[in-house]
Amino acid sequence: MIGATVIDKGLSASIQDLGRFRHQIEGFPTSGAIDQAAFCLANDLVNNPVNAAAIEFCLLGPSLKFHFRTFIAITGAVCPVFVNAQRAEENQVLEIFENDVLTFGPVKRGRYGYIAFAAGGLLTVPVLDSRSTTLRAGIGGLDGRLLQKGDQLPLNECYQMPSLQSRQYAVDEKKVVTGIRVVKGPQWSLFDPAAQENLVKQTFTVSTQADRMGYRLTEKLLPAAQVSLLSEGTVFGNIQITRNGQPIVLLADRQTTGGYPVIATIIAADFSAFVQMPLGQKFAFTLVDLPKAQQELLVRRQRFKRLLASWQQARYQFPIGPARKAAVKIQALLASENEGD
Amino acid sequence: MADYFFVPVGEQSLNLIFPNLIDVKKNQLIQHIARYLLRPDTDLPGIVDVIPAYHTLTVNFDPALLQADELQDYLDRLIQSKKLEASAPVKHVLLLPVCYDEEFGPDLTSVADYGHMTVPELIDLHSSLDYFVYMLGFLPGFAYMGTVPDRIAMPRLDQPRAVIAAGSVGIAGQQTGMYPLQSPGGWRLLGRTPVRLYDPKRPAPLYEAGDYIRFQAISRADYNKIQQLDQAGKFQLAQRKEAGS
Known part of the structure; x- marks a missing residue:
């Protein structure tokens, strides 16, 4: 179903997922989101499977008009986000209604941003097992090209988002990595x-x-x-x-x-x-050294797993009904899992 | 005695490296290992992707599921086992028409001069061998093939051309190959095939690493004819199959 129309193409906006793997043997670049952490966070925020396709943009996001209810999340580069000209936040779930218009100001910090869409992301036709756009090969996304004005984006409608209020992620926008x-x-x-x-x-x-x-x-x-x-x-x-x-x-x-x-x-x-x-x-x-590099990667993944678990936890209002005693214990267990973050 | 070793490329990838040579037998082994690792029913969890090249195999893995030393042990055992021999190669040769016209092959004269021969002799020589596809890389379907005879193994241009037409056939030292897409490039161009080598609507390549390609010299008239047939979807590449060497 067509869920949104592109009314301004932004800069270098393309459809990406995690990438096109197991075809490098035939000479195909993997492509996929260039900032995989930001991409995964966007999908996590809207409760998507990890490989759901999203929009990636560089320095300026595209303007989209939505045709039905859904939820979206914007992550990655720091930039002003507007829904119907009202300022909206990055790194949290945004509820979207029919005829809403999403627009962006230019990126203030960083380079690449992501727009993830609830209920499975962009439903373009996968090519060689991936929806990622590879411009040079002309495959993936929308006919292997960047977004253009007038493009119709296939999405699923979405009316509900579990634990909506807690789906946000604190990003230190001032942090300078040197x-x-x-x-x-x-x-x-x-x-x-x-x-x-x-x-x-x-x-x-x-x-x-x-x-x-x-x-x-x-x-x-x-x-x-x-x-x-x-x-x-x-x-x-x-x-x-x-x-x-x-x-x-x-x-x-x-x-x-x-x-x-x-x-x-x-x-x-x-x-x-x-x-x-x-x-x-x-x-x-x-x-x-290599062990340190692996450890850092696994620690980072663990942190995101805990974040997801905390959203799942918030989905249930503890304590509830007859399960009150067990619920308190479960909550305590989950809370201890969250320590050391 | 093992003639290979391992070098990490990062914390998620490992290179299996054979001697720094262009060798058909070793490359076939690399291709077999690569395909073995990509089997859907693999007994080794954690393989993300593989990139076979001339004398190397790059294996990407998920360090949460697989450690580099486990992968090394697995590859050691795989290479020593007989598992890979079951898929003994059938020599699969694709016959690719190429028009060695001056317009398509701007470097014909300089390569002929380099080899102290005439242009017709160069064309005869270049189209007289079955070239082994060592790897696909650079662009989808760009085949790195060899081995070009030493006499005409002219190094690539000092200054790459900004635009090379799709289908162009060239040589770079002992390598020969085709440009499946229009791109910049520094290979010495000898001709062009009328066959569309890459089509985003059917992105799977016409050939894979381990195949052979034999160039067949055609006239300009045949070039035009085949191009028309190919564009209408009515051209089929001729093939030849031989028992494995």
Whole structure:
């Protein structure tokens, strides 16, 4: 069913899910949301399955007119959100009625924002098991392209949202991230000790050549001694160093294979901070080992699981009816689960 | 003696690395491992994706379900077992028509000069071999193939072209391949196939890693004819199957 119409296309707005996996063997980039944490949070807020398709935009959100009742959530980059010209909040569920109009002001902090829609997200036709748009291949989303004015978005109606009041997430909008953690990359040892040292000693900025394929950094490093490399698989967060020393961080729309040496790889727990890095913001890389990187990732996931559990908990008004005694115990158990957050 | 080793690419991916060579046998092994890991009924939970390349296999995994050392042990056992031999290769050769016209192949003369031969000799040589598809990458359906004879293995252009037409066939050192989509690129262009190699409406590629491709030189008239047939959906690539080598 058509749930909304695009009345302004915003900037680089496309339909994304977690990504198109298991087709890199055929040369297809994974694509998918560039800030997976913000994407997942948006889906969590509207009680969606984790892989429900959402709209991703860069620097300016699209304007949408809704045709029926639903719930949405906006996450990611910090920007003014309006429903019928009234200021609305990011990082919480917004109730939407027929003929409501969603508009945005330009992004104030960060780069990529997400709009998730309740009851399963955008119901476009999956291509090769994913709804993610890959522009270069012309597949996914709406005919493999960016949103355009007049596009009709297929959604499900939604009248109810469990524990509506508690579905919000406190984001510290003022927090400045200046440290991005990395692990040694597969070609770390091909680099001169001076380059290895400078990677963590000097500061970097994201250049203006930054898109979903990758971010070029402004500051250069000593390139690896000329070694002819056969192309090999790439992963999200790989920091390639080109022949003239230019670092390029590979992101969602990266080519499946590459031939430049990779000095380091950003850890998954810091992907979100890196892709949202404000223009001109100086940051430094710090080196961590693999167990630390894994631990950080699992801790982060655990935190979101607890958040979801707390919303589930709020769904029931404790204590209720005859189950009063058990309910109190369950509540105590859940509360202890929440400690240490 | 194992001739491979493992290198982590990040906390969620591991590279299986064979010697730094372009070798059909090793690449076939890599392809078999990759497909084995992608089986829907796999006995190894936590595999997210695989990227087979010339001499490497990149495996992405979920560290909540699978640890790198478990994955290494599993791959060690898999390589030593006979499980992969069951799928012994049938040599599958696709015959791809290519028009080696000066208009489509702006580098014909320079590559012929590099090989100290005439353009017709170059065309004969380039279309006289079954090229093995080592990997698909760069663009959907971009096949990295080899091995181009040393005599004509001219390195790629110093300055890549901004626009290369879809279907262009080129060489880069010992590699040869086709551009499935219009894109920038630095390979030396010898000709163009009239066959549409990538169609977003039918995105699955016409060939996969492990296949062979044999170029068949065609005239400009045949190029136009095949292109018309192909656009009408009436052209079928000829194939040849041989017992595995």
